[in-house]
Amino acid sequence: xxxxxxxxxxxxxxxxxxxxxxxxxxxxxxxxxxxxxxxxxxxxxxxxxxxxxxxxxxxxxxxxxxxxxxxxxxxxxxxxxxxxxxxxxxxxxxxxxxxxxxxxxxxxxxxxxxxxxxxxxxxxxxxxxxxxxxxxxxxxxxxxxxxxxxxxxxxxxxxxxxxxxxxxxxxxxxxxxxxxxxxxxxxxxxxxxxxxxxxxxxxxxxxxxxxxxxxxxxxxxxxxxxxxxxxxxxxxxxxxxxxxxxxxxxxxxxxxxxxxxxxxxxxxxxxxxxxxxxxxxxxxxxxxxxxxxxxxxxxxxxxxxxxxxxxxxxxxxxxxxxxxxxxxxxxxxxxxxxxxxxxxxxxxxxxxxxxxxxxx
Amino acid sequence: xxxxxxxxxxxxxxxxxxxxxxxxxxxxxxxxxxxxxxxxxxxxxxxxxxxxxxxxxxxxxxxxxxxxxxxxxxxxxxxxxxxxxxxxxxxxxxxxxxxxxxxxxxxxxxxxxxxxxxxxxxxxxxxxxxxxxxxxxxxxxxxxxxxxxxxxxxxxxxxxxxxxxxxxxxxxxxxxxxxxxxxxxxxxxxxxxxxxxxxxxxxxxxxxxxxxxxxxxxxxxxxxxxxxxxxxxxxxxxxxxxxxxxxxxxxxxxxxxxxxxxxxxxxxxxxxxxxxxxxxxxxxxxxxxxxxxxxxxxxxxxxxxxxxxxxxxxxxxxxxxxxxxxxxxxxxxxxxxxxxxxxxxxxxxxxxxxxxxxxxxx
Numbered sequence: 001x002x003x004x005x006x007x008x009x010x011x012x013x014x015x016x017x018x019x020x021x022x023x024x025x026x027x028x029x030x031x032x033x034x035x036x037x038x039x040x041x042x043x044x045x046x047x048x049x050x051x052x053x054x055x056x057x058x059x060x061x062x063x064x065x066x067x068x069x070x071x072x073x074x075x076x077x078x079x080x081x082x083x084x085x086x087x088x089x090x091x092x093x094x095x096x097x098x099x100x101x102x103x104x105x106x107x108x109x110x111x112x113x114x115x116x117x118x119x120x121x122x123x124x125x126x127x128x129x130x131x132x133x134x135x136x137x138x139x140x141x142x143x144x145x146x147x148x149x150x151x152x153x154x155x156x157x158x159x160x161x162x163x164x165x166x167x168x169x170x171x172x173x174x175x176x177x178x179x180x181x182x183x184x185x186x187x188x189x190x191x192x193x194x195x196x197x198x199x200x201x202x203x204x205x206x207x208x209x210x211x212x213x214x215x216x217x218x219x220x221x222x223x224x225x226x227x228x229x230x231x232x233x234x235x236x237x238x239x240x241x242x243x244x245x246x247x248x249x250x251x252x253x254x255x256x257x258x259x260x261x262x263x264x265x266x267x268x269x270x271x272x273x274x275x276x277x278x279x280x281x282x283x284x285x286x287x288x289x290x291x292x293x294x295x296x297x298x299x300x301x302x303x304x305x306x307x308x309x310x311x312x313x314x315x316x317x318x319x320x321x322x323x324x325x326x327x328x329x330x331x332x333x334x335x336x337x338x339x340x341x342x343x344x345x346x347x348x349x350x351x352x353x354x355x356x357x358x359x360x
Numbered sequence: 361x362x363x364x365x366x367x368x369x370x371x372x373x374x375x376x377x378x379x380x381x382x383x384x385x386x387x388x389x390x391x392x393x394x395x396x397x398x399x400x401x402x403x404x405x406x407x408x409x410x411x412x413x414x415x416x417x418x419x420x421x422x423x424x425x426x427x428x429x430x431x432x433x434x435x436x437x438x439x440x441x442x443x444x445x446x447x448x449x450x451x452x453x454x455x456x457x458x459x460x461x462x463x464x465x466x467x468x469x470x471x472x473x474x475x476x477x478x479x480x481x482x483x484x485x486x487x488x489x490x491x492x493x494x495x496x497x498x499x500x501x502x503x504x505x506x507x508x509x510x511x512x513x514x515x516x517x518x519x520x521x522x523x524x525x526x527x528x529x530x531x532x533x534x535x536x537x538x539x540x541x542x543x544x545x546x547x548x549x550x551x552x553x554x555x556x557x558x559x560x561x562x563x564x565x566x567x568x569x570x571x572x573x574x575x576x577x578x579x580x581x582x583x584x585x586x587x588x589x590x591x592x593x594x595x596x597x598x599x600x601x602x603x604x605x606x607x608x609x610x611x612x613x614x615x616x617x618x619x620x621x622x623x624x625x626x627x628x629x630x631x632x633x634x635x636x637x638x639x640x641x642x643x644x645x646x647x648x649x650x651x652x653x654x655x656x657x658x659x660x661x662x663x664x665x666x667x668x669x670x671x672x673x674x675x676x677x678x679x680x681x682x683x684x685x686x687x688x689x690x691x692x693x694x695x696x697x698x699x700x701x702x703x704x705x706x707x708x709x710x711x712x713x714x715x716x717x718x719x720x721x722x
Binding site: 060 | 459
């Protein structure tokens with residue numbers, strides 16, 4: 001029998017990386033470590049081992065402590081026990097493996113059955129996410145707690161804190177969009193996006209968020225909003241010309257209305273080409289000329305935009321975007337086929353299939 | 361040996377170490393250290409990476425097929441006697457719940473035992489790779505379990521108890537229906553609608569509407585549509601061209617998953633396969649892609665990592681090899697870019713479908 005008192009590792013203060021590690025290593029290296037199977041408060045429960053049959057595959061070599069915690073977890077699951085000791089056990093199980101979605105689900109069942117303080121749970125999940133911000137289960141758990149509390153008031157600040165450590169964390173952005181849309185927290189988000197773009201104009205997640213906010217608030221149909229966005233984007237391009245995200249945003253907000261239909265845009269981009277050129281600028285021009293050709297609908301004057309587009313495709317292939325040279329030549333061929341006069345003196349080149357370099 | 365810009369390349373650094381990778385996958389199938397504990401609930405996906413990896417390497421002979429087959433079947437969540445758990449049927453990722461080992465029905469009632477959509481997908485794929493005839497799969501139960509996971513917006517949960525929902529599980533669902541040759545497991549129209557709404561302003565596809573476009577979710581969306589046979593119905597040529605452009609811009613040397621992010625070996629498959637499905641993979645730069653993938657090869661231990669000089673793992677090992685298969689690396693089987701199994705395994709699946717079709721009952 002075990003003489004050590006039953007220890008709960010349930011406190012939030014243990015969840016911070018440093019605290020958790022010292023408690024755990026202390027327990028593991030202490031020869032008097034008391035497993036659940038030696039604790040009298042758990043004597044009524046029969047541990048349930050994992051059963052992989054005669055030929056286990058991808059077997060993970062768990063320590064005795066790990067096995068102990070989860071054998072008792074499985075026992076509680078089978079009983080569907082609803083108790084404080086069960087909740088405490090989920091905390092220990094989560095410390096060992098925060099990716100086990102069954103543990104999280106069982107924890108949620110217990111939180112509701114035992115009418116636990118959800119504010120405390122928010123504090124708990126905050127600490128876990130800080131420690132493991134790329135885990136799916138922890139973000140889902142937080143979302144559930146926020147929904148139960150119907151209180152998103154901490155979310156934007158919390159997510160901003162996580163993003164300050166990794167401003168492209170997809171889980172964080174996903175949670176942020178959910179909170180904003182669900183609780184209509186659009187105010188101030190455009191300012192937040194601009195702050196992030198000020199820090200790093202190449203942050204593609206921030207550009208995406210910009211589109212998310214504008215499209216759900218003013219929308220892009222208002223010509224003054226559209227113009228404002230176009231000018232903002234061109235300004236960012238001037239600051240950092242080699243930035244795919246800015247060019248994708250510019251194209252994205254204009255493409256459905258037709259790139260060639262935005263007055264003065266072609267001229268602005270041609271001007272930028274002299275001092276702020278990039279593969280993205282040239283590609284933008286190709287797309288603009290293509291849109292021009294499409295709007296002409298087979299009418300007069302197709303030769304000029306077509307030849308301009310073809311020259312730019314060749315520039316991309318030969319000089320500005322050589323990694324994609326086969327692709328730009330394919331684009332040129334497609335343009336030629338769709339909008340060309342079918343002049344037989346213009347040879348159409350079919351490329352040879354690529355062979356793998358350095359193969360036998 | 362000189363490459364195209366005349367500099368000398370050390371041949372030893374860019375050769376594909378087939379035998380190391382075979383051993384890497386063999387070790388994966390045996391015992392993993394405790395630091396892999398976060399993979400417990402998804403061990404079946406690791407089995408898939410190893411089996412499919414060995415298949416592409418044409419090295420499945422090193423594997424004990426009968427015992428692996430039994431282990432996979434032990435993960436099937438079968439209907440209980442009273443059939444009250446049909447919405448929970450499919451495959452588990454591992455034995456972590458503590459249900460007693462069993463390779464046949466009826467299912468054992470347990471308050472928390474249920475399937476996971478990615479495990480049903482990789483379980484079925486693994487059985488097919490092993491040459492199994494799926495005769496012990498309760499197909500109707502799998503499809504019922506799948507139906508229970510679809511939301512109103514067309515996307516899927518991973519588990520019936522609820523979870524996050526996104527494009528990954530739409531893809532898993534499509535693979536399941538495709539392998540079982542039965543689309544009654546999902547509302548295809550709703551799934552298609554979810555995919556369409558997930559297309560971003562920049563013409564890539566995100567995990568859901570409004571979310572940032574990403575190489576992984578773009579693959580999931582396009583591959584799912586291809587499996588459904590609906591790609592051209594959903595996206596007219598103009599949109600397909602836009603998606604092609606977004607995807608092809610992901611090549612930096614290898615591929616990244618989002619603009620302005622670092623490259624990662626696994627995107628050579630996610631984006632490469634998408635480009636192949638869109639019929640423009642041939643316009644990418646094979647040499648730079650190959651050189652990048654091989655730079656992430658672990659010459660000592662085998663496998664591949666996301667970046668050079670990083671630790672290999674089963675996922676990157678598998679997708680590194682699939683990335684090389686797409687460019688036609690010699691001595692690798694071709695991989696079906698939508699279903700993500702070898703052409704050999706696909707052939708077996710098609711044969712199974714032909715056999716099932718000639719039977720009078722379902």
